[in-house]
Amino acid sequence: MTDIRYLAPRSLEEAVSAFAAAQGAARILAGGTDLLVQMRNGVVKPGLIVDIKKIAEMTEIAETPEGGFRIGAAISGATLAEHPRFGKAWPGVLEAINLIGSKQVQGRASPGGNLCNGSPAGDSVPAMIAAGAVVTVQGPNGRRQMPVEAVPAGPGRTHLAPGEIVVSFTLPPRPAGSGDAYLRMIPRTEMDIAVVGCGVSLTLQGGTVTAARVGLGAVAPTVLLVEDAARALIGSRLEEEALEAAAAACRAACRPINDKRGTIAYRIKVAGVLLKRTAAIAAQRAGGN
Amino acid sequence: MNVISDKLQVEGNRWIGTRTVRPDGADKVTGRAAYAADNTMPGMIWGKVLRSPHAHAVIRSVDTSKAEALPGVKAVVTARDIVDFPVDKSVMLGIQDMRWMCRNVMAREKALFHGHPIAAVAAINEEVAAEACRLIEVDYEVLPHVIEIEDAIRPDAPILHDFLKHEGKPSNIAGTMTAKLGDVEAGFAEADVIVERTFRTRPVHQGYIEPQACTVSYAADGRATIWSSSQGQFMVRAMTSLLTGVPQSNIKAIPAEIGGGFGAKTIIYLEPLALLLSKKSGRPVKMVMTREEVMRATGPTSGSFSTVRIGAKKDGTIVAAQGTFYIQAGCLPGGPLRGPVGCAFAPYEIPNVLSVGFDVVSNRSKVAAYRAPGAPLGAYAAECVLDEVAEKLGMDPLELRLKNSAKPGSKAAYGATFGKVTFEETVEAIRTHEHYKAPLERNPRPGVRRGRGVASGFWYNAGGESSAQVNITEDGNVLVTTGHPDVGGSRASIANVTAELLGIEHGRVSVQIGDTSSIGFSNLTGGSRVTFASAMVVTQSTEKVITQLRERAAKIWKIDPEAVTWENGEARPAGPNAGQFPPLTLKELAAKANEMGGPIGAGVQLNTQGADPGFATHVVDVEVDVDLGIVRVLRYTAAQDVGRALHPSYVEGQIQGGVVQGIGWALSEEYLYDRQGRLDNAGFLDYRMPVCSDVPMIEPVMLEIPNPKHPQGVRGVGEAPIVPPLAAIANAVYDALGKRFYSLPMSPPKVLEALEE
């Protein structure tokens, strides 16, 4: 039998030094909705657990001077949903985070955990990528920033350096005429893992798309930023050809696998379908701003 | 909705047919109910099972010495400790053959599936037990494995059991069953329209929430006590006795509250192992399966590979029906052939029927019962073919069913000649229902199509052995004991019946489930039999109690017992003595019980008869997202002859639950195996049962047509509702898309692929 040590530091510095000192034998604990499941299955056997939920910065929601948001990586989906303004600015990001699991899971699960768990099917990740979110990371060598799409490295792996902790997500200010959305395909209506997930963020001026970002989940070893799809949308008025071109770009970006959750052919087709549906919702929200 | 055809049985009832609070309700909603895993004992230790990592392998040797040497380990058992039933001689307990059960609880000559128990360990805690399992050294000779039916019946398939022969050769076909009527070939020769199709379904899990669990304490005097969750404490006692050699009289099996079974808990896995571990260690042993163990190593129901052919005349008269049903048994014989073979065509009067089932073994966990075992597989094929026959004839599918419905005196291919048949009533109930007549908006939005489908179903139902004891407490209240674990609200129904018969407040009746040492033998909770059978023995027991009460009153009044009636909870002088004495209440008679002859109570033990079959007809509307291939059920109405709804809420619950399980079976549930023969979705995340938001409110139409052979008119209701949904949904999907699906589940990738063809 192995003993597990548990730490719940109040400062980031303490957390980073304990985490780094354990040299890979440690695991960060946010909501634990992935970690505890993996420990129970015997997939991971940490010698040290560093609980980050007691660190104020990691569970805060702050509005940045520029008009954006900075959300702590360990905040739960339920807490984020209660914020009076976040969901108005980023309805797509919020709905993606709130799709994770059930009511019980929502009380624990965090966007930081969703990203760092490294699942290509993590629901909040495509929405965060579409939003152009940037993470602040703190490690033994100090702080750095990286775009969300630069974090995943493959199923269950990230580009975080040893000892690094994701502290927060910074979402940029929203120009007028912006909207975002996230849709996932699951066979059930809830309590399921995305077979394909798609996040779209748009800015429209006078009906023309001036900015667009597309994130695509569960179709490749990592969640993808699909720049070709965004390019197909920018400058368009979301005519059928533009949407079809963006859908084609999404299909082209897919490098899926056959598994118990879906086939290659199915995932590729669905990626295109979801792009169109998600873009339509994002555009509607942009128009309503 | 409630359609009552016989008013006489209802009028004046105070409790029967009402929605009283269920006796086990408060405990369940407050978390107090004690399920099997909630039991603990002083000195208790933990048992764990070592399972085969291979789908098929000869077990050359098992070396447990290192595990036994591990500090904290108290006992290890292997197949050598289990009673061996040689393969050449059948020993039956109900429908279970001990030759197969002894090999199912512990692999003997061979490991037959990934997860097959190889050894069991008891240790001071779960971690040490798990560590000890890892220390057991097993020498396997890995063999090629086979998973799917079509692979298993190929001539070059790996053979699981040399001793199983089919047509003189070693085979994975372990047995066959035939139901025959008339001459099908002659029948088909008369037909104007013939439709023949082949269907495939996947094994599905019963979806009970509570994993199998038990605690067993074997005492120094050779007596054992078992606490466990099952669908029959007497089955637990008998099977454990057979597999361990401990006589039944030395085993007391105490039923815990059960967290769902749906048939799966009519056999055992852990109890014999825990008993033997307890015997060896001298300590009580607790064993609890993980969800993963439940899914890998207990029985789902069978997958199937079936061909059905139906021939009809132009006017819709069905002249011949033929079915060939290959049914998965899992790794040992015993698939539910009787379900498809006997039930598929049973709702109809067809002169020529040939229905043949094949029991196919492969390297999967041995199947277990699941609600109307096997019947949904047969109905799926038969009712989909009927839909095509109706289409070819240009007939309404319900008209076709009505035209051919079985009638009193009709002979079913499985052998029965029907008495009262209530199939037509179920078809009529749907045909005239607002749902069936409501217009369907076929293309409500771009990319969305809707369709409607119908199907019917049949289930045998069962009577069988039940015991009850009704005792009047000293303070004049009532305690009823029956011998059946309550999976569907049977205690609530029994309380209604007893209070009604005694004419007292419902709250004065307590109903409990006895252990094997406190109540007479009672067969399994299964076959839709418990409310039927236990209401019968409880009625007879209560009537005996009423006779005693009248006798006591007669004694007090010094008049003839025949001159005493029992009305509204009190004894009244009747006839010439009417009005001569003030009535005596139950409480008053109980207070005088001892001076007037002793305790008041009576028990009845019966092999109950007269459980007539159940029929159901369903209609469903579905909506298909044609770009994603997702099928959603919009509306569902299920009509069934329920005999008499003693407690309507739990009858509705049976119908709704059965339908929802059918929806999962049709659309999303399946066991998926990888190339090594390992289950790939051993958990509720990837084994996709419907969640609440996946299904609409299912509307039950309870047709209360009293069963004349039962004191309250009860008919079994638990199984018929899972029979029609597979075909009803498949027929609705066809109606929406114009494409027929011949395999389940109709999962999104399959639907999308078909749409693109």
Ligand SMILES: Cc1cc2nc3c(=O)[nH]c(=O)nc-3n(C[C@H](O)[C@H](O)[C@H](O)COP(=O)(O)OP(=O)(O)OC[C@H]3O[C@@H](n4cnc5c(N)ncnc54)[C@H](O)[C@@H]3O)c2cc1C
């Ligand atoms: C019942 C159930 C349903 C689920 N449904 C969904 C679903 O619908 N969609 C979905 O995407 N996921 C789902 N999940 C998975 C899980 O809930 C999500 O991935 C969730 O966002 C994880 O967050 P957490 O805070 O619980 O992470 P944790 O389990 O605490 O952490 C996950 C991983 O990330 C690491 N980590 C956490 N935070 C940080 C950090 N700040 N810096 C560095 N490393 C960190 C941990 O060490 C761990 O390896 C489900 C899980 C369960 C149990």
